[in-house]
Amino acid sequence: MARLREFDYEQVLDGALGLFWRDGYEATSLDGMLGEVGLSKSSFYGAFGSKHDMLLAALDRYIETVLQANIEDLRRGSPRAAIVRHFDKILGFQPVSKTCFLQVCAVELAAHDQLVRMRVRRGVELLEEAFRDAIARGQAAGEFAADGDARALATFLVANGYGLQMLARANLSADWRKKTLPIILKALE
Amino acid sequence: MARLREFDYEQVLDGALGLFWRDGYEATSLDGMLGEVGLSKSSFYGAFGSKHDMLLAALDRYIETVLQANIEDLRRGSPRAAIVRHFDKILGFQPVSKTCFLQVCAVELAAHDQLVRMRVRRGVELLEEAFRDAIARGQAAGEFAADGDARALATFLVANGYGLQMLARANLSADWRKKTLPIILKALE
DNA sequence: GTTATTACGGACCAATTAGTCCATATTGAA
DNA sequence: TTCAATATGGACTAATTGGTCCGTAATAAC
Numbered sequence: 001m002a003r004l005r006e007f008d009y010e011q012v013l014d015g016a017l018g019l020f021w022r023d024g025y026e027a028t029s030l031d032g033m034l035g036e037v038g039l040s041k042s043s044f045y046g047a048f049g050s051k052h053d054m055l056l057a058a059l060d061r062y063i064e065t066v067l068q069a070n071i072e073d074l075r076r077g078s079p080r081a082a083i084v085r086h087f088d089k090i091l092g093f094q095p096v097s098k099t100c101f102l103q104v105c106a107v108e109l110a111a112h113d114q115l116v117r118m119r120v121r122r123g124v125e126l127l128e129e130a131f132r133d134a135i136a137r138g139q140a141a142g143e144f145a146a147d148g149d150a151r152a153l154a155t156f157l158v159a160n161g162y163g164l165q166m167l168a169r170a171n172l173s174a175d176w177r178k179k180t181l182p183i184i185l186k187a188l189e
Numbered sequence: 190m191a192r193l194r195e196f197d198y199e200q201v202l203d204g205a206l207g208l209f210w211r212d213g214y215e216a217t218s219l220d221g222m223l224g225e226v227g228l229s230k231s232s233f234y235g236a237f238g239s240k241h242d243m244l245l246a247a248l249d250r251y252i253e254t255v256l257q258a259n260i261e262d263l264r265r266g267s268p269r270a271a272i273v274r275h276f277d278k279i280l281g282f283q284p285v286s287k288t289c290f291l292q293v294c295a296v297e298l299a300a301h302d303q304l305v306r307m308r309v310r311r312g313v314e315l316l317e318e319a320f321r322d323a324i325a326r327g328q329a330a331g332e333f334a335a336d337g338d339a340r341a342l343a344t345f346l347v348a349n350g351y352g353l354q355m356l357a358r359a360n361l362s363a364d365w366r367k368k369t370l371p372i373i374l375k376a377l378e
Numbered sequence: 379g380t381t382a383t384t385a386c387g388g389a390c391c392a393a394t395t396a397g398t399c400c401a402t403a404t405t406g407a408a
Numbered sequence: 409t410t411c412a413a414t415a416t417g418g419a420c421t422a423a424t425t426g427g428t429c430c431g432t433a434a435t436a437a438c
Contacts, residue, residue: 002384003434024297026215030426040387041427047385051426096300106358107296108213111285120359128361152368155361159352159369166351167344169295170309172317179341180348183376191414192404219396229417230397236415240396379438386433394425403416408409 009047010061012037017058021101024108025055055105056115062101063123071130079138083131083157084185090161091178093168103162124158131157135188144188153188160184198236199250201226206247210290213297214244244294245304251290252312260319268327272320272346273374279350280367282357292351316350317343324377333377342377349373 015037019028030051034044048054074082093099102123110117131154138144160180167177204226208217219240223233237243263271282288291312299306320343327333349369356366 001382001436001438003386003436005385006434007385023301024213024215026213027297029424031424040385042386042388042429045427095306099296102359103355104296106355107288107293108216110358110360112212117284117358117360121361124356124359124361149368151365152372155356155365156349156369156372159349159356159366160345161352162355163348163350163352166292166295166355167313167348169299169306170291170313171299171306172310172313172344176340176344177348179338180345183341183345187372187376190406190408190412192416193406194415195404196415218394220394229415231399231416231418234397381438382436384433384435387431389429389431391428392425393427395423396421397423398421399419401417401419403414405414406412408411 005043005047007037007039007043007047012039012047013054013057013061016054017061017101020055020058021062021098021104024104026108055109056119059101059105059116059119059123063119063126066101067123067126071126074130074134078143079134079141080143080185080188082134083138083188084181087161087164087181087184090164090168091174091181093165095169095171097168099165099169100162103165127161128154128158138188148188156187157184194232194236196226196228196232196236201228201236202243202246202250205243206250206290209244209247210251210287210293213293215297244298245308248290248294248305248308248312252308252315255290256312256315260315263319263323267332268323268330269332269374269377271323272327272377273370276350276353276370276373279353279357280363280370282354284358284360286357288354288358289351292354313347317347320346327377337377345376346373 016028016033019033019036030041030044034041044054048057070086074086076082077085090099102120105116106120110120128151132150135144135148135150135153135157139146139148139150164177164180168174205217205222208222208225219230219233223230233243237246259275263275265271266274279288291309294305295309299309317340321339324333324337324339324342324346328335328337328339353366353369357363
């Protein structure tokens with residue numbers, strides 16, 4: 001018994017995610033964002049509550065869409081090939097590329113924002129789990145050494161992925177970044 | 190033939206660095222910072238030019254003090270012990286710890302700010318160089334395998350350091366983060 | 379159709395933002 | 409001692425910030 005919402009909630013959320021992702025939380029102005037997605041303030045506050053609430057919603061949405069897609073990709077094909085695919089994606093990043101939103105939130109906000117921190121941690125743990133599964137499958141298939149600690153190796157892979165994304169942002173030579181991949185893979189063998 | 194500056198330039202710069210480092214660039218307000226360090230606006234603009242100019246100066250100062258201290262520490266004692274010391278420091282980080290300022294700048298600003306990016310890159314390359322030297326020394330001393338590509342391994346170590354700092358911010362279990370160290374060190378053997 | 383309920387546009391707000399300006403104070407050199 | 413040059417405090421500004429409020433429009437249940 002009420003008026004229907006005229007905008008697409010998820011479309012607006014994706015738009016906001018894109019801006020937070022590209023520019024960071026503080027550098028994204030509400031007015032600018034509402035202008036870009038074409039939403040009035042009252043509609044925004046009615047649907048999302050506050051800028052901070054929307055960030056949390058955008059972070060959740062990132063995890064359940066973008067991150068989940070990455071995780072699912074880790075399940076496709078041979079574990080080793082999937083892991084190489086994952087790192088090839090990262091190694092292709094340029095300074096302006098949208099690197100993982102979890103890292104953006106972790107570095108800009110997690111230290112002082114527990115709600116962000118909890119979500120970032122959960123996202124990282126999901127990724128780590130996916131790596132662990134891939135490693136375990138690779139070990140069972142004889143692609144990787146069977147005596148490796150799959151979870152420790154998964155944490156190791158996650159750390160390397162985020163480290164390499166930081167180096168991409170810093171514009172460190174792509175040629176040299178790429179030379180770390182054999183070293184990383186050797187840890188699994 | 191002019192009035193003398195009453196404040197300590199480097200002391201103010203260090204204060205600003207501390208705030209940018211802890212809270213990020215956008216979240217640090219000029220008024221707040223000037224209040225904390227006890228400086229008037231006219232003095233600030235006379236000495237530093239703008240908020241952005243001060244960030245660049247703070248970034249340079251970070252590199253020539255904090256980062257250089259880390260680099261010098263990598264030269265002390267046995268290469269292997271120095272590298273372990275470096276990673277032990279990182280593995281002791283909590284979410285609220287001041288992780289490397291280069292990472293803060295890289296993730297918040299480097300994508301859209303070339304002047305920041307150039308400085309971050311330079312800092313990272315200095316760190317990488319120090320790792321390369323340590324690895325080369327370790328190889329000569331028989332601590333590490335002599336056939337490793339010292340520079341690629343150095344990039345690998347830098348990436349792992351930054352990745353682990355991101356995981357510390359995300360509050361990923363310290364116990365599991367620590368289990369990556371043997372894996373990292375094994376790449377050198 | 380009436381009504382309760384929600385959505386919408388946009389005016390409005392107080393606070394804060396980075397940055398400017400000027401009158402005054404202090405200096406070293408001539 | 410005068411003078412050119414720089415430093416200082418603080419008032420001031422225009423723009424922007426996140427957020428509130430209200431009159432009006434649209435809807436579904438009755």
